[in-house]
Amino acid sequence: MSSVQFIIFELEQQQYGIEIDFVNGINKLKDFKISSIPNCPDFIEGIINLRGKVIPLYNLRKRFKFQDSTIRKDDEILIAIVNDIMIGLILDEVIDIVRIEDTDIEPTSALFSTNIVNNFISSIAKKDAQMIIILNVEKILTVKEQDLIAPLIQNKETEAVNT
Template identity: 85%
Template sequence: MSSVQFIIFELEQQQYGIEIDFVNGINKLNDLKISHIPNSPTFIEGIINLRGKIIPLYNLRKRFQFQNNTIRKNDEILIAIVNDIMIGLIVDEVVDIVRIEDTDIESTVTLFSSNITNEFISSIAKKDDQMIIILNAEKILTVKERDIITPLIEK
């Protein structure tokens, strides 16, 4: 039996997970200055300069089409490397790092019909009576979105 480590974070009182291998760091939003980019997709809040690197910020509340999608000063940013691009994912709070057994993870393909699943959600995990939605980090950015943000971060 094998297991995978995940960073667990909350959005609107629901827990989500992303494999730890994709995460490069965690920062407080209130410590950073956001530069807004005109004509960018609505879920891209802007870019930040983090230790000399330009990083686009994704508002996951907007990406997931939540009603309450404004960012707050106490939000946190998960710095992730997705398809060789460093991005910041704005989340309510990072709550834990956990190891989840493969037997406690179910693919969304087996749970739902294809017309209601989301391409960036890979599975659902069970951990201590919690349901954790596992994100497919490699699918968070579409090809079109990569084409939009790549010129912003290249030097």
């Protein structure tokens, strides 16, 4: 029997998980100044400078189309690496790091028709009495969004080096 380790976080009173292999760090939102980027999708809040790297910030509340999409001062940023692009995911708070047995994870295709389930939800995990929605972090960004954000990050990093 094998298991996978996940970072568990909360968003609008629901627990979500991302495989730990995609996570590069966790930070407090209040520790950063967010710079806006014009002409970006509304769920991209802007960019931050994290130890000399330009990181785009994704508001998961907006990405998931939650009614209240306001970011809060006490929100956290989970830094993830998606297809070689480092991004920040704004969420309520990181709860835990847990190991979940494969037998406690069900693919969403077994639970729902693929027309209903969003592309970035890969499975549902059961841990104790809790249901955890496991995200496919590689699909949070579409290819079009990756192509849009990559030049912006490179341009900002070049400006930071040249100043």
